[in-house]
Amino acid sequence: MFQSPVILTLDLLGTFAFGLNGALTATRAARLDLVGVLVLGMMTALGGGVIRDILINVPPATFGDGRYLAAAAGGALVAFLLSVELERYTRLITVFDAVGLSVFCVTGTSKALDAGLGSVQAVILGVITAVGGGTLRDIAVQRVPSVLTSDFYAVPALVGAVLAAVALGIGIPGLVGALVPAAVAFVIRMLGVRYNLRVPRTRERGFHSRDGDEATD
Amino acid sequence: MFQSPVILTLDLLGTFAFGLNGALTATRAARLDLVGVLVLGMMTALGGGVIRDILINVPPATFGDGRYLAAAAGGALVAFLLSVELERYTRLITVFDAVGLSVFCVTGTSKALDAGLGSVQAVILGVITAVGGGTLRDIAVQRVPSVLTSDFYAVPALVGAVLAAVALGIGIPGLVGALVPAAVAFVIRMLGVRYNLRVPRTRERGFHSRDGDEATD
Amino acid sequence: MFQSPVILTLDLLGTFAFGLNGALTATRAARLDLVGVLVLGMMTALGGGVIRDILINVPPATFGDGRYLAAAAGGALVAFLLSVELERYTRLITVFDAVGLSVFCVTGTSKALDAGLGSVQAVILGVITAVGGGTLRDIAVQRVPSVLTSDFYAVPALVGAVLAAVALGIGIPGLVGALVPAAVAFVIRMLGVRYNLRVPRTRERGFHSRDGDEATD
Numbered sequence: 001m002f003q004s005p006v007i008l009t010l011d012l013l014g015t016f017a018f019g020l021n022g023a024l025t026a027t028r029a030a031r032l033d034l035v036g037v038l039v040l041g042m043m044t045a046l047g048g049g050v051i052r053d054i055l056i057n058v059p060p061a062t063f064g065d066g067r068y069l070a071a072a073a074g075g076a077l078v079a080f081l082l083s084v085e086l087e088r089y090t091r092l093i094t095v096f097d098a099v100g101l102s103v104f105c106v107t108g109t110s111k112a113l114d115a116g117l118g119s120v121q122a123v124i125l126g127v128i129t130a131v132g133g134g135t136l137r138d139i140a141v142q143r144v145p146s147v148l149t150s151d152f153y154a155v156p157a158l159v160g161a162v163l164a165a166v167a168l169g170i171g172i173p174g175l176v177g178a179l180v181p182a183a184v185a186f187v188i189r190m191l192g193v194r195y196n197l198r199v200p201r202t203r204e205r206g207f208h209s210r211d212g213d214e215a216t217d
Numbered sequence: 218m219f220q221s222p223v224i225l226t227l228d229l230l231g232t233f234a235f236g237l238n239g240a241l242t243a244t245r246a247a248r249l250d251l252v253g254v255l256v257l258g259m260m261t262a263l264g265g266g267v268i269r270d271i272l273i274n275v276p277p278a279t280f281g282d283g284r285y286l287a288a289a290a291g292g293a294l295v296a297f298l299l300s301v302e303l304e305r306y307t308r309l310i311t312v313f314d315a316v317g318l319s320v321f322c323v324t325g326t327s328k329a330l331d332a333g334l335g336s337v338q339a340v341i342l343g344v345i346t347a348v349g350g351g352t353l354r355d356i357a358v359q360r361v362p363s364v365l366t367s368d369f370y371a372v373p374a375l376v377g378a379v380l381a382a383v384a385l386g387i388g389i390p391g392l393v394g395a396l397v398p399a400a401v402a403f404v405i406r407m408l409g410v411r412y413n414l415r416v417p418r419t420r421e422r423g424f425h426s427r428d429g430d431e432a433t434d
Numbered sequence: 435m436f437q438s439p440v441i442l443t444l445d446l447l448g449t450f451a452f453g454l455n456g457a458l459t460a461t462r463a464a465r466l467d468l469v470g471v472l473v474l475g476m477m478t479a480l481g482g483g484v485i486r487d488i489l490i491n492v493p494p495a496t497f498g499d500g501r502y503l504a505a506a507a508g509g510a511l512v513a514f515l516l517s518v519e520l521e522r523y524t525r526l527i528t529v530f531d532a533v534g535l536s537v538f539c540v541t542g543t544s545k546a547l548d549a550g551l552g553s554v555q556a557v558i559l560g561v562i563t564a565v566g567g568g569t570l571r572d573i574a575v576q577r578v579p580s581v582l583t584s585d586f587y588a589v590p591a592l593v594g595a596v597l598a599a600v601a602l603g604i605g606i607p608g609l610v611g612a613l614v615p616a617a618v619a620f621v622i623r624m625l626g627v628r629y630n631l632r633v634p635r636t637r638e639r640g641f642h643s644r645d646g647d648e649a650t651d
C-alpha cells in the first residue's frame with residue numbers, strides 16, 4: 001500500500017474537493033436544504049471508497065475514519081455557505097475534482113491489490129473508487145451519471161489505475177509509484193477538459209424512440 | 218443492544234408501516250403490477266437495515282429473519298389490495314411512516330454501537346437505517362429522494378439517533394433508553410409535518426440552467 | 435451447488451447475453467461513448483451476482499473470475515461495434531436475455547443455499563441475481579426498472595428459483611435439478627413475451643377504468 005503523509009494529505013484534499021464539488025453540483029441540479037447538501041456532498045466524497053470496500057468485503061475504511069468524515073462534511077459545508085460565491089470559481093473546482101479523481105484511482109487500486117485481488121480487478125476497483133461517488137450523486141439528483149456520458153472522465157482514472165498497478169507490481173517505492181500515476185491522471189484529465197477530448201461513440205441512428213429492453217417481436 | 222418484546226413489536230410495526238407506505242407511494246408514482254408493488258414495498262421496509270448491515274459488513278439481519286420479511290410483504294400486500302381505500306387515510310399513513318422512522322433510527326444506532334463502531338458512525342448509520350429504504354424507493358420510481366428535498370425528514374431521525382447513542386453511552390436501561398429517543402423523534406417528525414417546519418436552504422440564484430459538474434471553462 | 439461444464443457454459447452465455455443486451459439497451463436510451471457502453475454492459479451482466487454476494491456477505495465471485503469479466507465485456511463490446519446491425523435481431527436478443535434470466539435465477543438460488551441461507555431467502559436471492567443487473571442498468575439510464583413495470587419478467591425468475599430450491603431440497607442430482615428449473619423459467623419467459631401475459635395490477639383511480647386486467651390477450 002502507498003502510505004505516506006503526502007498521500008494522506010492528497011487523499012484528504014481529494015475528499016474535501018469531492019465533498020465541495022458534489023454539494024455544489026447538487027445545489028445546481030435541485031434546490032436542497034442543508035441536510036440534502038450535506039448528504040450529497042458526503043455521498044460524493046466517500047461513496048467511491050465505500051463501494052470499493054463493499055466489493056472487497058471489508059468494513060468501509062473512510063467511513064470509520066473521522067478525518068475523512070470531517071474532510072467530506074467540511075467540503076459540503078463550505079459549498080453550502082459559499083455556493084453563490086463559488087459559482088465564479090468553476091475552474092478551481094474543476095482542478096479540485098481532478099485532484100480527487102487522480103488520487104482516488106491510485107489509492108483505490110493500491111488498496112485492492114493489498115486485499116489480494118488480481119490486477120485487473122484492482123484496476124477496475126481503482127476506477128470505481130474514483131468515479132463511484134459522483135455516480136451515486138448523479139443518480140440521486142436524477143442525472144445520467146457523468147461516467148457514462150462525459151468524455152474523458154473515466155479514461156484518466158483508468159490510466160492512473162493501470163500505472164499504479166504496474167508501479168506496485170514492479171516494486172517502485174511508494175511515494176514515486178503513487179505520485180507519478182496520479183500526476184499523469186491529473187494531466188490527462190485537465191487536457192481532456194481543456195481540449196474537449198472525446199472517446200469514440202456508437203454510430204448514430206434514429207432508434208432513440210424505442211424504449212423496451214425486452215424487444216417484444 | 219436494545220432488546221425487548223416492546224422494541225421488537227415496534228420494529229415489526231415500523232417494518233409493516235414502511236412496507237405499506239412504500240407500496241402506496243409507488244402506486245402513486247407509477248402504475249405497477251403486483252410484483253412491482255411487492256418489490257418496492259419490501260425494498261422500502263428492509264432497505265435501510267440492509268444498507269446499514271452492508272456498511273457494518275455483517276449479513277443483513279432483517280433479510281434473514283422471516284418475521285421481518287413477513288411484516289414487509291404484508292404491508293405491501295395490504296397496500297396493493299386496499300390502495301384505493303387507503304388513499305383517504307393519508308394522515309394515518311404519515312403516522313405509520315413516522316413510527317418506522319422513529320424506531321429505525323434508534324434500533325439502527327443501537328445495532329451499530331453493538332458492532333463496535335464509534336458513536337459518530339453509529340448515529341450516521343441510525344439515520345441511514347431510518348431513511349435508506351425510502352431513498353431506494355424514490356430512486357427506483359425516479360423521484361429525487363425525500364431525504365434530500367423533504368424538510369424535517371432526516372432531522373427527527375438525527376435527533377433520535379443522537380439521543381439513543383447518548384442513552385446507550387451513559388447506560389440508561391434498555392427500554393427507557395430506546396423508547397424516549399424514539400418518542401422524541403416521532404414528536405419532532407409529526408410537529409414538522411403539522412407546522413411545515415423547514416431547514417435552511419442555499420441562497421437562491423439563477424444557476425439552474427448550468428448542468429456540467431466538470432465546469433469546463 | 436450445481437457444478438458442471440454445462441452449467442458453467444450456460445452461466446457464461448447468460449453473462450455474455452446480459453452484457454450485450456445491457457449495452458444495446460443503453461445505446462437506445464442515451465447516446466453513450468465506448469466507456470459508457472462498457473460500464474453499462476458489465477453492470478448489467480455482473481450486477482445481479484454482485485448484489486447477491488454482497489447480501490450473502492461474501493466477496494463477489496464473478497467479479498473476481500476473469501472468465502465472467504471477459505464474457506461481460508465481450509458482450510458489451512459486440513454491442514458497441516454492431517449496435518446498428520443488431521437492431522434487426524431483437525428476437526435473438528430477447529432469447530439471449532431469457533437465457534441469462536433463466537440461468538441466473540437457478541445459479542443464484544443454488545449459491546445462496548450453499549451459503550447456508552433459508553429457502554425463502556435463497557429464492558429471493560435467486561430472483562435478485564436474475565433481475566438485479568438490469569435494475570442497476572435501468573436506474574443508471576433513468577428508466578423505471580423493468581422488474582417493476584414489465585409484466586412477466588420477475589415471474590419466470592421466481593418460478594425457476596422456487597423449482598431450483600425444491601430440486602436441491604429433495605436431492606435431485608445437479609444437472610437435471612438445475613436444467614429443468616432453468617428450462618421452465620425460459621419457457622415461461624418466452625411465452626410471456628409471445629402472448630404478452632400480464633400480472634394483476636392495482637385498481638385504477640383516475641386515469642383509466644380497467645379493473646385488474648389479467649392476460650389481455
